[in-house]
Amino acid sequence: MSTMWQLASSGVRAHRGAFVGTAVVLAVAAAVLAVTGVLFESGMHLQSAGDAASGGLLVSLASSYAGTLIVVVVMVVAATVSLALRSRRREFALLRAVGATPSQVRRAVTLEVGVVSLVAAPLGAVAGLFGARLLDPVLVRSGMVGPDFTSSLSPLPVLVAVALIAVTAVPVGRLGAREAARTAPTAALQQSAVEDRQVGLGRRLTALAMTLGGLGMAFSTLWIPGVTGSAMASLSAFLLVGAAALAGPVLVGWIFDRVARMHPAGGRPATMLAVRNVRGFSRRLTTVVVPLALVVSAATIQTSVNRALTTATEQEFVASVAADLVVTPTQDAAPDLTAQVAEVPGVAAAVPLAMIPAEVRTDSEGGALAWEATTLRVVPAGTTALDPDVVTGSLADIDAPDTVAVSSDTAFTSGAGLGETLTLRLGGDEVDATVVAVFSRGMGVAGVITGPATAEAHGLPVVADTLLVDLADGADASGTTAAITALGATATDPQTHISTATGAAGNENEVGTALLLLLLAVVAVGAASTLAMTTVARRDELALLHRTGTTRRQLMAMTGVEAAITGVTAWVVGTVAVVPALIGVSAGVLDGPPVVDVPAYGVVSAAVVVFALVATALAARRTTQVATAVA
Known part of the structure; x- marks a missing residue:
């Protein structure tokens, strides 16, 4: 073993130029992995502290990003390590020519890559651990977390990042030496040049x-x-x-x-x-x-x-909004804005929509990961101002307590289809809500729709955040819009409303x-x-x-x-x-x-x-x- 260690350490010193480049790549990859780990761990801590909404958002963000990141890290690390070893094929061939066995060559390369990984990855992961706090202001501006948010730091993201780098780099290094180790010395010398x-x-x-x-x-x-x-x-x-x-x-x-x-x-x-x-x-x-x-x-x-x-x-x-105007209250709006808008000359109907906080069970097991923070769109039953394109069931049935309609995306991820139950937490109550309809326009409307009766049954106030306004035939649209604006609200057509809303999501982007x-x-x-x-x-x-x-x-x-x-x-x-x-x-x-x-x-x-x-x-x-x- 001492001979292998001497051979490996000599290889690292002799090829320090190539290994410096490899070490930098491993360090940067470990740093970004550690940042992802900090986001995930911070989300878990927020959930355990009772902030399910912010914690769920951070966990979802870290989970979705981690999949792409791991794929990229594996490919980049593999390419870098394999290239660093490819330039040494002649050296491996010479080692074979002077009597080194294939297993000795593989062990030497494994030790070399392992040494570089265990030096570079911890340094990068520690830098990523503390550098993750640079994202705190961005997360606050996006509204994903509260203004007093501070990332949770622990050794766990560092350990996970180092383990992932080692699991990627060491096998790649071993595979890189495998071909040269198996090839006859004379043939390996020829292949190192061509x-x-x-x-x-x-x-x-x-x-x-x-x-x-x-x-x-x-x-x-x-x-x-x-x-x-x-x-x-x-x-x-x-x-x-x-x-x-x-x-x-x-x-x-x-x-x-x-x-x-x-x-x-x-x-x-x-x-x-x-x-x-x-x-x-x-x-x-x-x-x-x-x-x-x-x-x-x-x-x-x-x-x-x-x-x-x-x-x-x-x-x-x-496509979902059949109303002429979408009205959103400002800070100056009165609590009875819905009634005031309904009395404006030219308004035929004003349908209030609201959002209530909830948690949805994502699996049948217990623990923090079993619940995901979400919001439910509260829609009056029987309204024609909102058409989420119901595929099965009827939206009129959400008038009963503990009933919901789900988007096709939610139905797929939760496994709750028509007639089945979706387990929710509403106002501290755990509710098995019956799915009475499945609709297709979940991205434009919401993942889950319920009626006012469900919210009221669990003590959740229904405060309208949006009004869908139909104008009477022959009404002066500009005059009606001005009158609604004077009540402390903004009134725009559906396209302008959603374009403004998606444009305002720049902080989240x-x-x-x-x-x-x-x-x-x-x-x-x-x-x-x-x-x-x-x-x-x-x-x-x-x-x-x-x-x-x-x-x-x-x-x-x-x-x-x-x-x-x-x-x-x-x-x-x-x-x-x-x-x-x-x-x-x-x-x-x-x-x-x-x-x-x-x-x-x-x-x-x-x-x-x-x-x-x-x-x-x-x-x-x-x-x-x-x-x-x-x-």
């Missing part, structure tokens, strides 16, 4: 399975309704990028072959060399393409899905933006590390080219063209991977063509190519300087 574009049968089948799974998940909105289906569909982009990573040498090699055929043989020397290089080293460049493609996919899917859900909410609300930036930070650091390691590892190759007459300026131009080709390839792969998800999400929630956040997509697409050029140029500048000096 890349094999082919991949094994198992890897091909896994890539095919992930591709089919990603495409199936992209269109899961066709049978899984609402936000739940959209969340599943958005993950399809990561599965497709993962499939591209597994089939990368073949896929990227095929793309580079097409590029090479487009370039004439008599072109500029730097461009010709660049095209030939990317064609011959597709396996090496795959580890660069994958993180950059992740940037395009992650940013596009997050921003575009949010826009699609916002558009769907507006569409469903407008600020939380999503902050988490998206943290996610992109992991990917960007991983991409920068892989680009730098790839360029630095080519010092001998660049020195050989310089000896054969290539100038340093031509070497810089060559690496620049390679970076441009790599960046554009990553953009293509990321775009192709995200298209099915965007189509699937839009098909599931929208009435119209797919929605894409074009500004965000354009910015991130340009940023990927520029990032590849800048990161490569910075690394190539130093590498070509050393290479030409050695030559």
Whole structure:
């Protein structure tokens, strides 16, 4: 064991440049994982302290974000560690040639990666633990938590983050050394200088399975309704990028072959060399393409899905409201605003809507996680001013106490369909409410609708927060609106109302933006590390080219063209991977063509190519300087 430890420690010292890049990636990934853990733990503490609404929101936020984050962390860490080890294939071959056994090589690599992980991950996780409190003001501004909120800090998020990083990095390192350890020493020496574009049968089948799974998940909105289906569909982009990573040498090699055929043989020397290089080293460049493609996919899917859900909410609300005006009270409004509005000349009817707090049981087990904070929309039974598009049952039946109507999304997630019961906490009472109707426009109306009788039966005051106003035939709309405004309320048409409401949700979107930036930070650091390691590892190759007459300026131009080709390839792969998800999400929630956040997509697409050029140029500048000096 002491010999293995000496071999591993010597390897880390000898390749500290590559391991520094790997350590930075592991530290950043651990920091973001720790931030997610702090959000989850803070939500749990709020729930146990009696603040079920804020705690439930934080737990839901952390849970939804954690799934995407873990997928991204696994892919970025795997790409970085595998590239760091790929550049050492010649070293592994030499170890085999001087008598090292395959198991000794694997153990040495496992110890190396383990040492780096156990040093970098705790440092990053501790930084993320304390840095999580920088999100506190954002959470307060979003209204998710109270003004006196402070994140809960404990060692648990650090331990979980370190464990996840170690579980990801160490097996990847072991797999990275597996091929070199199994190959005969002479064959390994030959393969260390020439890349094999082919991949094994198992890897091909896994890539095919992930591709089919990603495409199936992209269109899961066709049978899984609402936000739940959209969340599943958005993950399809990561599965497709993962499939591209597994089939990368073949896929990227095929793309580079097409590029090479487009370039004439008599072109500029730097461009010709660049095209030939990317064609011959597709396996090496795959580890660069994958993180950059992740940037395009992650940013596009997050921003575009949010826009699609916002558009769907507006569409469903407008389709649900059959009234002419939507009236909302201000602070100056009188308690009897509903009666006052009903007496305004030109008003035919004023239907009050209210919201009451509740908790819904999410599973049959006890504990804090069994209950999720929610709100119930209180609607007078028999009203025609609101049409949530009832699929089964009748909305008139909510007039009885302890009855509810649920959206198709809520029915799917809770398992409570027509005639079944939905367990709620209302005003301190645990209620088995009977589902009397299922409706489809849950995003625009609410997840659960009940009548005033249910709220009053459990001591919850019903205070109207919205009035749906019908105008009489021939009424002066502008005059009636002015009269309602004079009562201390705002009165707008349904489209203007919902557009204003969704626009005012900018503070809540600020939380999503902050988490998206943290996610992109992991990917960007991983991409920068892989680009730098790839360029630095080519010092001998660049020195050989310089000896054969290539100038340093031509070497810089060559690496620049390679970076441009790599960046554009990553953009293509990321775009192709995200298209099915965007189509699937839009098909599931929208009435119209797919929605894409074009500004965000354009910015991130340009940023990927520029990032590849800048990161490569910075690394190539130093590498070509050393290479030409050695030559």
